[in-house]
Amino acid sequence: MGKFELIATSAFGIEAVTARELKKLGYTEQRVENGRVTFTGDETAICRTNLWLRTADRVLLKMGEFKATSFEELFEQTKALPWDEIIPVDAEFPVEGKSIDSKLFSVPDCQAIVKKAVVEKLKLRYKCEWFQETGARYRIEVALLKDVVTLTVDTSGAGLHKRGYRKLVGGAPLKxxxxxxxxxxxxxxxxxxxxxxxxxxxxxxxxxxxxxxxxxPGLGRExxxxxxxxxxxxxxxxxxxxxxxxxxxxxxxxxxxxxxxxxxxxxxxxxxxxxxxxxxxxxxxxxxxxxxxxxxxxxxxxxxxxxxxxxxxxxxxxxxxxxxxxxxxxxxxxxxxxxxxxxxxxxxxxxxxxxxxxxxxxxxxxxxxxxxxxxxxxxxxxxxxxx
Incomplete structure (x- = not known):
């Protein structure tokens, strides 16, 4: 089993609580930042953290992090990452994004550039020009903060607050x-x-x-x-x-x-x-x-x-x-x-x-x-x- 760099995202103010949960699960090698806790683990860690984390929003697989101030830099450095080791030929891979205090402030443009770069990398591996995207979902996120780009793939799907039991919702629900x-x-x-x-x-x-x-909390969902x-x-x-x-x-x-x-x-x-x-x-x-x-x-x-x-x-x-x-x-x-x-x-x-x-x-x-x-x-x- 390989080692991955993973990110458990959380609401602002409860990162330390999420970090404590991760330590209880045995993932002690971690870094706590605003809205997220970065940690390392293997395939089993992806499964266990999705099932057990009570305060995290999602568990993300970190693909890479780099500085980019131009679309060319964003494209080339994204393409250089090992997307073909993670994403199969039939995968659905939508790209979502956000940008804060960065020169590349147009989120739709950043999403398009990342999508194009991933497609070009997959073309080299699978020797095809078109991807049907009919298989499993690998939701990619491009997040820019002060010109630093973090690229991740979402392992969770629906947010982890969706345990599966709350089918009906009253007014002003608490997550x-x-x-x-x-x-x-x-x-x-x-x-x-x-x-x-x-x-x-x-x-x-x-x-x-x-x-x-x-x-x-994740036992009742996929x-x-x-x-x-x-x-x-x-x-x-x-x-x-x-x-x-x-x-x-x-x-x-x-x-x-x-x-x-x-x-x-x-x-x-x-x-x-x-x-x-x-x-x-x-x-x-x-x-x-x-x-x-x-x-x-x-x-x-x-x-x-x-x-x-x-x-x-x-x-x-x-x-x-x-x-x-x-x-x-x-x-x-x-x-x-x-x-x-x-x-x-x-x-x-x-x-x-x-x-x-x-x-x-x-x-x-x-x-x-x-x-x-x-x-x-x-x-x-x-x-x-x-x-």
Missing amino acids: ETLACAMLLISHWNKDRVLLDPFCGSGTIPIEAALIGKNIA FDSEKWGIIPGEVWDRARDEAYDTMVEDRELRIHGSDIDEEAMSLARYHAKKAGVEDAVHLQRLPMSDISSRYKYGIIICNPPYGERLGEKEQVEKLYREMGTVFKKLESWSYYIITSNLEFEKLFGKKADKKRKLYNGKLLCNYFQYFGPPPPKFAEDKDKIIG
């Missing part, structure tokens, strides 16, 4: 990858009670259950690189077998999700069933004001309304004040709340112990972290959320 980042940043673990009082279609509770049961000739089918089979063998299906978890919207709760129940975790997630329609708990040391992780829409500001401000009152009653609990509202701490009535900038889509948010006391080491956690 699965961001939900997992929020969980991993909080250091929630399977022994502690978790509550999301604004669970909507269920993303945070479901992702927590997947973590708690050690279910690889990846473009499963059809690639450079990765034998048995390598994918072994990676999937490993994922199935390490699942812990009988683990007792206390994960709760609630929302005032009954339609959202119906979606959440449907998604939990599709994800195979309906036995691990307790979902109920419940106003946030009715949340209470008999026991201690639980964790709230939530994505409340932000008040971005016209006419919602006063309603959201009232909600944040109410959250401060309700959450305060859970004296030994920790709270983790994401919102773009800059007045949150003032309205909530308490300054966060820690803040972290995260992006919910293109919206810059703060992840407000309030640390409760740690639970006694051997305390039994019998938490039950009641209304």
Whole structure:
């Protein structure tokens, strides 16, 4: 098996979380940059990272990196790369691109030049003038940043946030990858009670259950690189077998999700069933004001309304004040709340112990972290959320 340079892309602000996931999988040789973690691995690494990474957007195979300030340089250096070692004669190879602070700023032109260069390289190998592109997909990306060109091939296909369970989507959905980042940043673990009082279609509770049961998030979907000739089918089979063998299906978890919207709760129940975790997630329609708990040391992780829409500001401000009152009653609990509202701490009535900038889509948010006391080491956690 050969060694590849791979890139796990992620949203800004969670690169360190993705790097920690990669280290846990055994890929310690890495470089963390804005929006990506570069690491090395073989064919098995492509399979395992696509199956297991919870916070990454995609896993890319890096073909090359060089400086280019003219289309001629872009063409010649692209053509020099070993595309023929990766891409078969019948492959579909669309080219996508982006350019930031570079002399070659026209993305369509850069895409056309790269496509032409790859075609010319493949002509030399396969001795033909036309490629039908009817086979497996090898999506190429040309990314320019300050005149440095990075060329990659996408191993994932659809973004890794598409786990396969969320067929229906409610309003303002939270990406699965961001939900997992929020969980991993909080250091929630399977022994502690978790509550999301604004669970909507269920993303945070479901992702927590997947973590708690050690279910690889990519088990319910396919990846473009499963059809690639450079990765034998048995390598994918072994990676999937490993994922199935390490699942812990009988683990007792206390994960709760609630929302005032009954339609959202119906979606959440449907998604939990599709994800195979309906036995691990307790979902109920419940106003946030009715949340209470008999026991201690639980964790709230939530994505409340932000008040971005016209006419919602006063309603959201009232909600944040109410959250401060309700959450305060859970004296030994920790709270983790994401919102773009800059007045949150003032309205909530308490300054966060820690803040972290995260992006919910293109919206810059703060992840407000309030640390409760740690639970006694051997305390039994019998938490039950009641209304």
